[in-house]
Amino acid sequence: MIRVTVWNEGRHEKSHAEVAKVYPNGIHNAIAEGLKEAGFTVRTATLDDPEHGLTPEVLADTDVLTWWGHMAHGEVKDEIVERVYKRVMEGMGLIVLHSGHFSKIFKKLMGTTSDLKWREADENERLWIVEPGHPVAEGLPECIDLPKEEMYGEFFDIPAPNALVMVSWFKGGEVFRSGCCYHRGQGRVFYFRPGHETYPTYYNPLIRKVIANAVKWAAPVHGPKIIFGNVKPLEKLG
Amino acid sequence: MIRVTVWNEGRHEKSHAEVAKVYPNGIHNAIAEGLKEAGFTVRTATLDDPEHGLTPEVLADTDVLTWWGHMAHGEVKDEIVERVYKRVMEGMGLIVLHSGHFSKIFKKLMGTTSDLKWREADENERLWIVEPGHPVAEGLPECIDLPKEEMYGEFFDIPAPNALVMVSWFKGGEVFRSGCCYHRGQGRVFYFRPGHETYPTYYNPLIRKVIANAVKWAAPVHGPKIIFGNVKPLEKLG
Amino acid sequence: MIRVTVWNEGRHEKSHAEVAKVYPNGIHNAIAEGLKEAGFTVRTATLDDPEHGLTPEVLADTDVLTWWGHMAHGEVKDEIVERVYKRVMEGMGLIVLHSGHFSKIFKKLMGTTSDLKWREADENERLWIVEPGHPVAEGLPECIDLPKEEMYGEFFDIPAPNALVMVSWFKGGEVFRSGCCYHRGQGRVFYFRPGHETYPTYYNPLIRKVIANAVKWAAPVHGPKIIFGNVKPLEKLG
Amino acid sequence: MIRVTVWNEGRHEKSHAEVAKVYPNGIHNAIAEGLKEAGFTVRTATLDDPEHGLTPEVLADTDVLTWWGHMAHGEVKDEIVERVYKRVMEGMGLIVLHSGHFSKIFKKLMGTTSDLKWREADENERLWIVEPGHPVAEGLPECIDLPKEEMYGEFFDIPAPNALVMVSWFKGGEVFRSGCCYHRGQGRVFYFRPGHETYPTYYNPLIRKVIANAVKWAAPVHGPKIIFGNVKPLEKLG
Numbered sequence: 001m002i003r004v005t006v007w008n009e010g011r012h013e014k015s016h017a018e019v020a021k022v023y024p025n026g027i028h029n030a031i032a033e034g035l036k037e038a039g040f041t042v043r044t045a046t047l048d049d050p051e052h053g054l055t056p057e058v059l060a061d062t063d064v065l066t067w068w069g070h071m072a073h074g075e076v077k078d079e080i081v082e083r084v085y086k087r088v089m090e091g092m093g094l095i096v097l098h099s100g101h102f103s104k105i106f107k108k109l110m111g112t113t114s115d116l117k118w119r120e121a122d123e124n125e126r127l128w129i130v131e132p133g134h135p136v137a138e139g140l141p142e143c144i145d146l147p148k149e150e151m152y153g154e155f156f157d158i159p160a161p162n163a164l165v166m167v168s169w170f171k172g173g174e175v176f177r178s179g180c181c182y183h184r185g186q187g188r189v190f191y192f193r194p195g196h197e198t199y200p201t202y203y204n205p206l207i208r209k210v211i212a213n214a215v216k217w218a219a220p221v222h223g224p225k226i227i228f229g230n231v232k233p234l235e236k237l238g
Numbered sequence: 239m240i241r242v243t244v245w246n247e248g249r250h251e252k253s254h255a256e257v258a259k260v261y262p263n264g265i266h267n268a269i270a271e272g273l274k275e276a277g278f279t280v281r282t283a284t285l286d287d288p289e290h291g292l293t294p295e296v297l298a299d300t301d302v303l304t305w306w307g308h309m310a311h312g313e314v315k316d317e318i319v320e321r322v323y324k325r326v327m328e329g330m331g332l333i334v335l336h337s338g339h340f341s342k343i344f345k346k347l348m349g350t351t352s353d354l355k356w357r358e359a360d361e362n363e364r365l366w367i368v369e370p371g372h373p374v375a376e377g378l379p380e381c382i383d384l385p386k387e388e389m390y391g392e393f394f395d396i397p398a399p400n401a402l403v404m405v406s407w408f409k410g411g412e413v414f415r416s417g418c419c420y421h422r423g424q425g426r427v428f429y430f431r432p433g434h435e436t437y438p439t440y441y442n443p444l445i446r447k448v449i450a451n452a453v454k455w456a457a458p459v460h461g462p463k464i465i466f467g468n469v470k471p472l473e474k475l476g
Numbered sequence: 477m478i479r480v481t482v483w484n485e486g487r488h489e490k491s492h493a494e495v496a497k498v499y500p501n502g503i504h505n506a507i508a509e510g511l512k513e514a515g516f517t518v519r520t521a522t523l524d525d526p527e528h529g530l531t532p533e534v535l536a537d538t539d540v541l542t543w544w545g546h547m548a549h550g551e552v553k554d555e556i557v558e559r560v561y562k563r564v565m566e567g568m569g570l571i572v573l574h575s576g577h578f579s580k581i582f583k584k585l586m587g588t589t590s591d592l593k594w595r596e597a598d599e600n601e602r603l604w605i606v607e608p609g610h611p612v613a614e615g616l617p618e619c620i621d622l623p624k625e626e627m628y629g630e631f632f633d634i635p636a637p638n639a640l641v642m643v644s645w646f647k648g649g650e651v652f653r654s655g656c657c658y659h660r661g662q663g664r665v666f667y668f669r670p671g672h673e674t675y676p677t678y679y680n681p682l683i684r685k686v687i688a689n690a691v692k693w694a695a696p697v698h699g700p701k702i703i704f705g706n707v708k709p710l711e712k713l714g
Numbered sequence: 715m716i717r718v719t720v721w722n723e724g725r726h727e728k729s730h731a732e733v734a735k736v737y738p739n740g741i742h743n744a745i746a747e748g749l750k751e752a753g754f755t756v757r758t759a760t761l762d763d764p765e766h767g768l769t770p771e772v773l774a775d776t777d778v779l780t781w782w783g784h785m786a787h788g789e790v791k792d793e794i795v796e797r798v799y800k801r802v803m804e805g806m807g808l809i810v811l812h813s814g815h816f817s818k819i820f821k822k823l824m825g826t827t828s829d830l831k832w833r834e835a836d837e838n839e840r841l842w843i844v845e846p847g848h849p850v851a852e853g854l855p856e857c858i859d860l861p862k863e864e865m866y867g868e869f870f871d872i873p874a875p876n877a878l879v880m881v882s883w884f885k886g887g888e889v890f891r892s893g894c895c896y897h898r899g900q901g902r903v904f905y906f907r908p909g910h911e912t913y914p915t916y917y918n919p920l921i922r923k924v925i926a927n928a929v930k931w932a933a934p935v936h937g938p939k940i941i942f943g944n945v946k947p948l949e950k951l952g
Contacts, residue, residue: 089827089871091371109825112899113803115942123951126472128630128651129462133329133424137461142631151947154604155618155940157803157899160640162401162874163421167630167643167651171473172947175604175643175651183401185826185871186371223375224367226869228829233865233886234364235409237837327589327633349585350661351565353704361713366868366889380869389709392842393702393856395565395661398878400636405868405881405889410709413842413881413889423588423633464631466591471627471648475599567847602948605938609805609900613937639876639897647949659877662847699851700843710840711885 002219003041005062006032007053009069010046012197019197027068027195027202031097034208035066040215047072052080059083064093064215067100068195081105089185093218095211098195101156106191109184110158116176117153123171125149125194127178135217136165136179136190136210144206150196152176158191166210168193179210186223190214240457241279243300244270245292247307248284250435257435265306265433265440269335272446273304278453285310290318297321302331302453305338306433319343327423331456333449336433339394344429347422348396354414355391361409363387363432365416373455374403374417374428374448382444388434390414396429404448406431417448424461428452478695479517481538482508483530485545486522488673495673503544503671503678507573510684511542516691523548528556535559540569540691543576544671557581565661569694571687574671577632582667585660586634592652593629599647601625601670603654611693612641612655612666612686620682626672628652634667642686644669655686662699666690716933717755719776720746721768723783724760726911733911741782741909741916745811748922749780754929761786766794773797778807778929781814782909795819803899807932809925812909815870820905823898824872830890831867837885839863839908841892849931850879850893850904850924858920864910866890872905880924882907893924900937904928 008028012019023030028044035042045053047069059065065084069076081104088094088109096106101114127144129137153174159182166179178193192210195201202208246266250257261268266282273280283291285307297303303322307314319342326332326347334344339352365382367375391412397420404417416431430448433439440446484504488495499506504520511518521529523545535541541560545552557580564570564585572582577590603620605613629650635658642655654669668686671677678684722742726733737744742758749756759767761783773779779798783790795818802808802823810820815828841858843851867888873896880893892907906924909915916922 111823111825117942117945119945119947121947121951123947126649126651130630130632130651130653131421131636132461132464132631133421133426133459134461135459138459140462142462142464153945154606154643155608155938155942156606157940157942159873159896159898160607160876164636164640167653169645169649169651171949171951173602173645173949174945175602175606175645177606177643182873183369183371184873188371221371221373221376223370223372224378224380224869226370226380226871228831228869228871231831231833231867231888233833233835233837235885235887237835237885347587349587355704355707357707357709359709359713361709364887364889368868368870368889368891369874370869391707392844392881393700393704393846394844395702395704397635397658397660398638398845402874402878405891407883407887407889409711409713411711411840411883412707413840413844413883415844415881420635422635462631464633466593466631466633469593469595469629469650471595471597471599473647473649475597475647607897608937608940609897609902609935610937611935614935616938618938618940659845659847664847697847697849697852699846699848700854700856702846702856 001041002215003061003063004035004066004215005058006035006042006044006066008046009072010048011072012070022198022200027197030202031066031211034202035212035215038212047075052076054080054084056083059087062092063219064095066095066097067103067105068097069103070099070197073103076104081108088187088189091186091220093187093215093220094189095214095218096189096191098193101191109189112159113157116156117174119151119172121151121172122148123151126169127166128169129165130167131163131165134163134165136181136213138213139209140206146194146201148199149194149201152193188218190218239279240453241299241301242273242304242453243296244273244280244282244304246284247310248286249310250308260436260438265435268440269304269449272440273450273453276450285313290314292318292322294321297325300330301457302333304333304335305341305343306335307341308337308435311341314342319346326425326427329424329458331425331453331458332427333452333456334427334429336431339429347427350397351395354394355412357389357410359389359410360386361389364407365404366407367403368405369401369403372401372403374419374451376451377447378444384432384439386437387432387439390431426456428456477517478691479537479539480511480542480691481534482511482518482520482542484522485548486524487548488546498674498676503673506678507542507687510678511688511691514688523551528552530556530560532559535563538568539695540571542571542573543579543581544573545579546575546673549579552580557584564663564665567662567696569663569691569696570665571690571694572665572667574669577667585665588635589633592632593650595627595648597627597648598624599627602645603642604645605641606643607639607641610639610641612689614689615685616682622670622677624675625670625677628669664694666694715755716929717775717777718749718780718929719772720749720756720758720780722760723786724762725786726784736912736914741911744916745780745925748916749926749929752926761789766790768794768798770797773801776806777933778809780809780811781817781819782811783817784813784911787817790818795822802901802903805900805934807901807929807934808903809928809932810903810905812907815905823903826873827871830870831888833865833886835865835886836862837865840883841880842883843879844881845877845879848877848879850927852927853923854920860908860915862913863908863915866907902932904932
């Protein structure tokens with residue numbers, strides 16, 4: 001049973017009435033609900049919890065962490081970022097959602113600015129599958145239509161993903177690499193674009209399916225125990 | 239339950255006593271045995287079966303096909319190659335083993351010559367894991383030692399794999415990209431280097447583990463049903 | 477001085493008045509004109525030339541070949557396809573344009589069906605640069621607007637490119653990976669989407685710039701002379 | 715004319731007599747000498763220069779920066795690392811050499827620990843070219859033999875490179891991805907393994923050729939001027 005921790009900044013829901021209306025229990029609980037339905041063991045954690053809810057114990061008990069943040073990236077403590085990073089290096093999966101592209105942990109894992117174009121204009125988005133044989137595409141249609149979303153446009157300053165699974169079309173004329181798979185250390189990272197706080201995106205069954213697929217894909221593999229540092233030769237030298 | 243068809247040319251075992259001694263039931267049965275132990279539903283097929291054992295019915299009932307061939311690549315009928323190719327395009331997994339690098343199906347899927355250096359000198363091979371978070375590395379040690387194998391050396395004329403999971407070291411001074419993952423169409427392809435017919439490589443538990451991992455990884459994903467050809471606009475034009 | 481051979485099927489221009497009107501000297505001469513302006517040594521060749529204009533001598537004297545074909549892919553002789561393929565394996569660059577996605581040579585190099593969605597509806601296309609540090613992006617704006625083009629839509633059945641440089645947006649709601657770089661053998665291949673025969677796309681200075689950049693990028697590198705086959709050990713065995 | 719800045723920590727040469735003997739003018743001057751011979755405009759800079767020799771003016775005047783460091787990675791000021799990083803994002807090339815794998819700038823650009831195995835045992839290394847059509851392989855033989863080098867072994871904790879050009883074989887039984895190309899932001903990064911301070915590696919003409927090739931490959935492309943942030947729609951909405 002894959003153990004998922006759904007992390008949410010959780011501030012918009014407190015400060016913006018329109019967000020609270022869409023996500024009365026917080027974005028995290030909408031995401032967690034979808035993951036529970038998919039059969040995972042799910043807990044939630046938010047910025048305002050002690051240690052942001054990401055204690056060493058919680059992370060040790062987490063196979064895959066999902067991350068939503070936006071207005072308070074700067075308040076996430078460096079020490080906690082480092083803790084999450086170490087767990088990814090060891091094999092924990094990480095699903096970074098929407099405005100999480102500017103989170104400290106995502107920028108640290110990418111090694112780029114992760115900057116982009118954006119616009120809030122209630123326009124529609126279509127996410128096209130461009131790697132239909134990838135596990136993240138399991139059970140999906142050829143494209144997912146979202147009637148209203150924030151626009152994110154290229155150039156998205158990320159390293160080319162190890163696998164590009166989805167590309168978004170926006171009514172206003174832009175495209176975006178919106179489903180991006182990475183290997184980092186022994187862990188796997190998936191960036192998934194949709195999910196602006198004023199739209200009910202995380203209730204959408206297809207969006208939930210993508211996140212559930214990504215969790216399965218990113219779950220730890222339990223590969224070799226790695227030895228780093230000084231080693232003896234395996235063959236006779238000289 | 240993943241359904242595997244283990245395909246083997248099956249000629250060396252008939253014509254070469256030393257190979258028959260190592261693989262008295264054929265290379266296919268040694269591979270099949272390992273896959274059965276791993277819990278898959280397994281059948282075998284060989285070159286000399288009618289339609290090489292790869293009828294439309296067999297392929298329709300196959301999630302992942304493994305392929306070993308060497309001295310009779312040219313005898314594999316183009317029609318059967320085309321049939322296997324179409325199934326890969328639709329999502330069937332394909333595991334190409336050792337000298338299968340020169341099979342018609344592998345060359346067709348790669349788009350390159352898949353040529354390489356080789357030497358038979360009873361030297362040892364070490365397969366190092368270079369992507370430990372990849373599903374093909376599950377449960378493996380950092381490196382697999384094979385006391386005697388045929389050498390394959392770079393340049394190996396393949397497209398850079400979507401994921402490079404293993405690199406081999408050979409006593410005689412060469413290296414080789416020996417565990418290579420590809421997406422082709424909706425299917426996934428894994429090339430795995432070891433397995434010369436005169437060595438008991440396919441009885442090695444770690445080699446069997448790699449093949450079992452590759453089968454799991456390459457099993458069909460059941461992604462979107464793809465529409466090709468002429469389509470209507472999804473948005474109003476003009 | 478990079479030597480380019482511009483290959484064109486050259487049939488639409490003869491049989492369709494509207495195409496002849498746009499390209500009175502043939503698509504090849506419009507492409508060649510742009511490449512000459514960019515300073516390359518350019519010749520042209522067409523399907524109806526002896527040996528399709530691609531004699532061993534011409535190919536031996538070609539650093540980069542550009543390929544436009546559409547209605548007569550089936551008439552290209554397998555022997556000539558094989559000849560071009562061998563030159564790519566040896567290091568010749570190949571730029572495949574628009575409907576060339578269904579050419580024998582492109583399918584052979586990709587190992588996939590290279591199928592896609594399409595529509596002729598005079599809609600606009602925007603090509604967005606998604607890898608701005610790539611040589612193919614040199615001197616380009618962030619996106620190229622084409623007021624009217626044929627639509628090509630995903631899923632485009634190609635292997636994920638080694639570098640994805642451009643993604644297209646279409647008015648009707650689709651996206652497409654429209655600038656795709658590949659290594660095959662010792663050669664490099666660039667697929668570039670635009671260029672339907674009824675539109676003046678190959679007169680567009682930015683489209684010409686992309687093709688010129690691609691020619692520079694795909695020009696042969698003169699790397700190591702590769703030895704294939706049986707080799708002696710470089711180190712003492714046993 | 716490509717402008718190269720050769721950066722060196724420059725401490726081993728001062729503190730270790732055996733290193734000073736091999737590189738009496740410092741590792742930087744040995745590298746610079748090779749690059750001057752290749753026709754580049756070259757300057758050098760070291761850790762103990764003011765601002766480590768990497769003032770805004772120097773970086774603005776640098777197309778490609780090469781980086782050698784080992785015992786004093788921690789002394790490189792974060793402010794200078796940030797300055798170099800910004801220039802890479804804007805398009806400056808970066809060549810990271812040998813023990814530079816543990817430099818702050820390389821770890822920041824990779825998003826991983828960049829840890830590895832190592833051993834100092836005077837063993838020989840063979841660097842095999844695995845992407846012979848890549849510009850970094852221009853003019854090289856199939857493999858480069860170094861009679862004595864430090865060993866670096868897998869797992870090397872880096873993201874899979876955009877192009878893997880070289881893989882090393884070591885006498886003691888290990889392999890290593892030793893020539894790795896990355897796109898980061900609008901810049902390009904090349905990691906090149908050899909160059910332990912006690913061996914005359916940077917006088918080797920083939921090693922110099924690799925570094926010169928890498929400099930050419932990593933030189934800025936002058937692609938599109940990128941706009942980030944809030945943008946207006948390009949198409950009429952609603």
